[in-house]
Structure formats: structure tokens, C-alpha cells
Amino acid sequence: MPKRNKRPRLLPLPSGPSTTAVDLFLLAGLPNPIHGRGEKFLQQLAGRYSKVVASSSTSNDGPLYRQGTVDSLVRGSAEFAVRRLKNRSDDQSARPRRIALFYVPAPDDQRLLDAFDFFVFPIAMHDLAGFDHYGHQVRHNADACQAAIKTAFDAYNTRLLGLVQARIESRKSSEPLLLPPLNFQLPQSPLRNVFCELTRGTRAWQNAIPDDIVARRFDKAMLPNFLDHHEHQMIFQDARDVVFPCARASELHGAQDIDRTAPVQELCNLLRSTYRFGVSLPQGFHHDAQFEGGRAFNKTPFTCSRNGAITVDGTHANIYLNDYVRDP
Numbered sequence: 001m002p003k004r005n006k007r008p009r010l011l012p013l014p015s016g017p018s019t020t021a022v023d024l025f026l027l028a029g030l031p032n033p034i035h036g037r038g039e040k041f042l043q044q045l046a047g048r049y050s051k052v053v054a055s056s057s058t059s060n061d062g063p064l065y066r067q068g069t070v071d072s073l074v075r076g077s078a079e080f081a082v083r084r085l086k087n088r089s090d091d092q093s094a095r096p097r098r099i100a101l102f103y104v105p106a107p108d109d110q111r112l113l114d115a116f117d118f119f120v121f122p123i124a125m126h127d128l129a130g131f132d133h134y135g136h137q138v139r140h141n142a143d144a145c146q147a148a149i150k151t152a153f154d155a156y157n158t159r160l161l162g163l164v165q166a167r168i169e170s171r172k173s174s175e176p177l178l179l180p181p182l183n184f185q186l187p188q189s190p191l192r193n194v195f196c197e198l199t200r201g202t203r204a205w206q207n208a209i210p211d212d213i214v215a216r217r218f219d220k221a222m223l224p225n226f227l228d229h230h231e232h233q234m235i236f237q238d239a240r241d242v243v244f245p246c247a248r249a250s251e252l253h254g255a256q257d258i259d260r261t262a263p264v265q266e267l268c269n270l271l272r273s274t275y276r277f278g279v280s281l282p283q284g285f286h287h288d289a290q291f292e293g294g295r296a297f298n299k300t301p302f303t304c305s306r307n308g309a310i311t312v313d314g315t316h317a318n319i320y321l322n323d324y325v326r327d328p
Contacts, residue, residue: 020049024096026077026120027054027149028112029064029104029128030139038145042102045153051096053077057104061137064106070115071264078267098160099271099278102152104139105129113199118181119271119321121160121278122199123152160278163205168279173245173287174234176209178276180287182303182323185238186213190303198277218243224294225315237292242300244287247318252284269305272322281321290316 025046030038039054046052055073057064081096101120103112106129113122125148128139138144167175181192194210197203215234220227226245227233235245262270274283291297299311304325318326 021095021097023050024077024081024099025050025052026073026099026101026116027052027103028069028073028101029057029106029109029125030054030145031059032056034140034142034145037142038149041146042149042153045150051080053080057106059140061131062106063108064104065108065112067111070112073112074115074268075264078264078271081271082267095274095280097280098165099275100156100160102149102156104137115268117268117272118195118199118277119268119275121156121164123155123159124201125149125152127151159205164277165279168276168281171246171249171281171285172234173236174215176213176215176236178246178287178321179236179244180319180321180323182305183242183289183319183325184236184244185240185242186210187239191238218245218292222292223290225290226288240300241291242289243292244289244319247286247288249282251288252282252286253318269322269324272305273320273324276321284320286318286320286326288316289319 023046025042027035027038027042035054035056039052042054043050043052053073053076055069055076057069058066077099081099099120101112101116101122102125103109103122105124105126109124116122125139127148128137128145130138132138132141138148164177167177171178176191179191181195182190184191186194191209194203194208198205198208213236215236217232218227218235219232220229223235223243223245233245235243237243274281274285289302294315296315297312297317299313301309301311302317302319302325303323304310305323307325310325310327312325312327314327316328318328320326
């Protein structure tokens, strides 16, 4: 009887950076043990190329977002996202493509939303904040939680994927959702107040900025240090007359270093510089803020996320998504 050929043993392939993009979903406000079931259900909905990070809240109805609860969710999401950023392939496809937050509204949910600022796309699960005829919040009902998560996931597909993502990825100077929230000044307040209305659901995404703030058409004579001859762009100009054109794709410098061991506040600040309303942007994306006509700033005040209140003297300043101000 002839001997059978032995199959060669294959050595395991060397592991390398992940090259598959994922969606990151954050789940907050559900009590134990329902939050674990909700996490698994959302993972099934989101599919293989996704990651769900959930943090349980107290079983007592009322305030749901103690500082420890928020810190746990922020740390888990930030460490995952930064790890993927650090291991990304050359085309940056391994970073989380989108980051969404599904949460139960509560009297203290502003603590949760403030922690994530504007680098996630928040969706409130309002049905779970209601009470049943026994006086318990609906979030204690496992079936109701699954239904609410499904509704939130449908809203994610409709609002983020269907509307907001294309606007953010356009990287156009005529897109108000890209503007720096603290340094773009409206007549009465910084743009941050409008962004808070968006994330709280009191302003529609289709009406992302007050109607009286519109982009202007600029040419070489108006922005001599930025535009080329015969080039025109629609660009927003704030109440101080500062013009905010998006930097060109070849000039996305100033990206922040990645350190997964940094304090969670620094990790979040990094994510604020690479995501806007849950959509990924290239590291180093910024606006080249400047006055019309090439006029110097001459100690114009700005708010820097690293250094606080500063003044700028040059002809332009690089202002990043997280309001970090770099004076070239």
C-alpha cells in the first residue's frame, strides 16, 4: 500500500497592522445585565466590520452618567480608536471610519455629551427614558432596548450615512459643519453653541448654521496668499471678518503625535482633531484662517485647545478641528 504524502506544515503568517476599516459604536445608559445583551445585539446589527464599546449605568432611574461611567466609556472608545489610528495602513483605511454614540437621555447626559464633544455622532434613544405603568424606566425592558437600538441604528444609517458623512468628507470651505467651533465667531456667540444644538437634536442637520451666515465667493485679489489666479472659492467668513478656507490636500501638516498611554483627555483631544460628527478626516486637516486682502492679524485673539486664550500676529493661522491654533 503506497504511503500517503504528508501535508506540509504552514507557518502562521506574520501579524501586521490591520488594514480593514471599522465602524465604532458606543452604547450608554443601559443597566446591568441588559447592557451586555444590548452590546451583543448592536454588534449583530452592525456586522463584522464594527466594534461596540458599552458602559453600563446604575439601575436606579434618574441621573445615569456618573463621572466613572463616562470615563470608562471614553477610555474604552479612545484607546480602541487611537490603537487603530496608530496601526493604520498607508492609505489610512484602518482607522474607524465612523464613530456613533447611542445613549439614553437623562438629567445628567450633558456630562456624557461634553466628554465626546463633536467627534462622535450622538443619537438619543428617547423611548428608553420613558416610564412603564410600574414606574420603572423602559430601559429595564430587554425587548424595548433591542427595539430602541434598532431604531437608533436606522437613524444612524439615515442621518449619518445618508446626510452628514458626504458633507464632512467633501472637505469644502463652503461646508459649515467643518468649521472650528470655538474660533468661528457668530455675532452673539461662537459656532460651538450651534453645534451643541445639533448634537442635542434642537437644530436640524439640514439647517446646520443660522440662515444669515452664508459663504462668500472669494478670488485671488481678495485672498492673495491663498488662491491662485482665476481661482474662486465659496468660503465662510465670521463676525470678525476672519476668512476660513480649508487647507489644500497637499498641506495637511501639523498632525498630532499618537500616544495610547496619554491621559484620556489628551486621547479625546486627538480624536477631536481627526473626526467631526463621527466622520473620519485626514490627520492634519485644518483651516488656514486669514483676513481678506492679506492683512496681518496684529494680535487678533483666538482660543487654542492647548494654550487657551492667545493672540496671532501673522498673516494666517492654522486652526484644526479641535480648535488647536498653530501660528506659522
